[in-house]
Amino acid sequence: MMLDVDAVKGLDIAEVKADLKKVFVSSQDFWPADFGHYGPLMVRLAWHCAGSFRSSDGRGGCDGARIRWLPAYFDPERSWADNTNLDKARSLLWPIKLKYGKALTWGDLIVLAGTTAIEDMGGPVLGVCLGRIDDxxxxxxxxxxxxxxxxxxxxxxxxxxxxxxxGPSTMSLIYVNPEGPLANPVPELSAPQIRDTFARMAMNDAETVALVGGGHAFGKVHGACPTGPGPAPKDQPSDPWPGTCGAGPMKGKGPNTFTSGFEGPWTTNPIAWDNEYFKNLIEYDWEKHKGPGDHWQWRPVPKPGDNDPPAPIMMLTADVALIKDAEYLKWVTLYAENQTALDEAFSQAWYKLMSRDMGPHSRCLGSQLPPSQPFQAPLPPPSKPLPDFAKCAASFRQTDYSGGCNGARIRLAPQKDWPSNKGMDGVLNVLLPIKDKYPTLSVADLIVLAGNAALEDAGARKLKFCGGRSDAPADEAPLPFVPPRQFDDKIIEVRDNWAVKGLSPRDGVALAGRPRSPSQQMRLGYSGSWTSASNKFDNLYFKVLLNEEWDNKTSSAGLDEFRAVGKADVWMTPRDLAIRWDPEFQAIAQEFAADNTAFRNAFAAAWTRFMNADRFNGPTGSECP
Ligand code: HEM
Known part of the structure; x- marks a missing residue:
């Protein structure tokens, strides 16, 4: 769907927040508010919307708002077990979505609801990045x-x-099983799983502990009886999770709610921000027992000599894990002793959690936007004036708008060491003297310009160049960029890689037809290329791919490759052959093999789009036409 940038810019965020705050305290009969405040439910909604993000390939996150519930094609997220009863939270927000229309996308509304809820309950907030585009x-x-x-x-x-x-250790959950690995209530076994899965979300220990304990400063867990929440939306879309506990008009709601199957709050005031969660963890000994939902949970052990019973609070196995791990315990202790340290850590980690999948800061809109944060990989402004006037771009991921040529990180670790970038240092060495002639030319622009010029030289259509990239500083802390994933099945690999890059099958097939010199292919570990005339740009690639028969070989570097039968020096990679094997890709290749103009046009469009996909001076994407 399109983002209406002007409408979002015109949004009165203060007014939306005021509306949200009214909704939070207006308990509705269809889903009565715990403690008279929907804030905790909204925090959970926003966390589950954003927390699906994984750094492995940039998928997930609240941009896209794929946690929505109707119609049916919002599966799988809407039916995840961890998203039980979040359909009620979205129903509560519906009047606000209706009021603000396209100025407030579902993704922005959910993030704003969670963030405003934290603020309304007294919590610290850094700001909010708007500009999510609903899928x-x-x-x-x-x-x-x-x-x-x-x-x-x-x-x-x-x-x-x-x-x-x-992302998670368990399908359909946001990260780990709260009861312990495979419902085994051993906190010591839960801690490593929490660390592993939160790292997959790009969170370190300090952030993880602040988020879990800061989140659980609010609200409660729900598991009034052992019989469960009832069918999920994929099985009963008209009335998902109706609830099975209790009877009469309050069946399945209020005190009869079953969401996760655990029961109770973490703190004595679940609608007020403080560090009581951390204090409770440290001050009490905790013992496990089966709650009313028939799941293992933890209760405080009465303190010796204390006449009063402990407060009616509880912890999950995944909470107790935070004091059974030496590293986590350090952070729990700090946050229990120092409210200000918690305020700072939580507000920053929450903002990162909400915005990590949004990509560069320039995609963010709104009057309550904090300055660029380290996780947004800020680049210095481009040099001015610009001089007169791709492999580098191949790291771009549309899933979280990271990578790409902008920043020229191909010259820095870890990207320069990716196997797919072998030989690029040599190419860069050839180009860099040109840069010396034009001091304001960035390496990133130079690489794209050189790619365009080489392709045009070989006979491609005129390729539009749009300058203005800048270079990341050479001493930048290495960013957790990862190379595209490899699969045994090359059709799956090609499809997945193109999807992550935001390339359509037509774009991908067209770009595969670029000339590739035998020497560059050899540097990558293959025996050669499909053409020796790598300075000629036409549709020969598709003719060779479709007309030859191919023998599977292994290169001297141990790579899988294919040689044209009866031809000693005509080689393709398994990813090329995937284009022939897949019926959809093959049809496009056939069109290009038969029509050189169609190929040249498709290539020029795909190349220009892809080269500029990492250029953001605004929320919707490239600043270049
Ligand atoms: C509720 C588990 C991390 C915020 C819950 C519930 C469970 C749970 C089982 C109960 C749902 C229900 O029955 O209603 C976990 C686990 C986590 C984790 C295992 C990670 C190890 C977080 C984080 C946040 C958060 C990072 C936010 C920053 C909340 C809130 C509620 C909640 C606000 C209360 C919702 C309500 O009162 O309706 N969590 N959580 N949780 N969680 Fe978490």
Whole structure:
């Protein structure tokens, strides 16, 4: 869907917040508010919307708002077990969505609701980044599972111990099983899973502890009886999770709610911000017991000599884990002793959690926007005036708007050491003397310009160049950029890589037809290329790919490759052959093989779009036409 930038810019955020605050304290009969305040429910909604983000491939996050519930094609996220009863939170927000229309996308509304709730309950807030673009359906989360696509691209061998690239340890949950690994209530076993899965979300220990304990300063867990919440939206879309506890008009709601199957609050005032969660963790001994929802949870042990019973509070196994791990315990102790340290850590980590999938700061809109944060990989402003006037771009991911040529990080670790970038240092060495002639020319612009010039020289259509990239400082702390994933099945690999880059099949097939010199292919570890005339740009690639027969070989560097039968020096990679094997890609390749003009046009469009995909001076993407 399109973002109406002017409408978002015109949004009166203060007015939306005032409306939200009224909704928070107006308890509705269809879903009565715990403690008279919907704030905790909204914090959970925003956390579950944003917390699906994973740094492995940039998928997930609240940009896209794929946690929405109707219509049916918002699966899988809307039916995740961890999202039980969040349909009620979205129903509460519906009048506000209706009032502000396209100025407030669902993604922005959910993030603003969670953030305003924290503020309304007295919590610290850094600000808010708006500008999320709602997806038209939930398909961009298919790879997160559980779906047939996820089983193909990222199978989880043992549910409860799912590995990277998946975000959580358990399918359908946001990160870990609260009861302990595979419902085994051993906090010591839960801690490593929390560390592993929060790292997949790009969070360190200090951030993780601040987020879990800061989040659980609010609200309660719900598990009034053992019989569960009832069918999820995918099974009963008209009345999801109706609830099974209790009877009569309050069946399944209020005190009869079943969401996760645990029961009780973490603190004595669950609608007020403070560090009581951390104090409770440290001050009490905790013992496990089965709650009314028949799940293991933890209660405080009465203190010796204390006549009063302990406060009616509880902890989950995943909470107690934070004091059973030496590193986590340090942070719990700090936050228990120092409210200001918690305020700072929580407000920053919450903002990162909400905004990590938004990419560069320039995509953010709104009058309550904080300055660029380290996780947004800020670049210095481009040099002015610009001089008169791609492999580098291949690291771009549309899923979280990271990577790309802008910043010229291809010359820095870790990108310069990716196997797919072998030989690039040599190319850069050839180019850099040109830069010396034009001191204001950035390396990033130079690389794109050189790519354009080489392609045009070889005979490509005139390629539009749009300058203004800048270079990341050479001493920048290495960013956690990862190379594209590899799969045994090359059709899956090509599809997944193109999807992450935001390339359509037509774009991807067209770009595959670029000339590739035998020497560059050899530097990458292959035996050669499909052409020796790498300075000629036409549709030969598609003719060779479709007309030759191919023998599977292994290069001297150990790479899988294909040689044209009967031809000693005509080589393709498995990713090329995937274009021939996949019926959709093959049809596009056939069109290009038959029509050189169609190929040249498609290539010029895809190349220009891709080269500029990482250029943001505004929320919707490239500043270049
Ligand atoms: C509620 C688990 C991290 C905020 C819950 C519930 C569970 C849970 C089981 C109960 C849901 C229900 O029955 O209503 C976990 C686990 C975490 C985690 C295992 C990570 C190890 C977080 C984080 C935040 C957060 C990072 C926010 C920063 C909340 C809030 C509620 C909640 C506000 C209360 C919702 C309400 O009162 O309706 N969490 N959580 N949680 N969680 Fe977490």
């Amino acid at each position: 038209a359906d939930g398909s961009a989360s298919s790879a997160l599972g559980p779906t047939p696509l996820q089983e193909m691209v990222a199978p989880c061998e043992a549910d409860g111990d799912c590995k990277d690239p998946l």
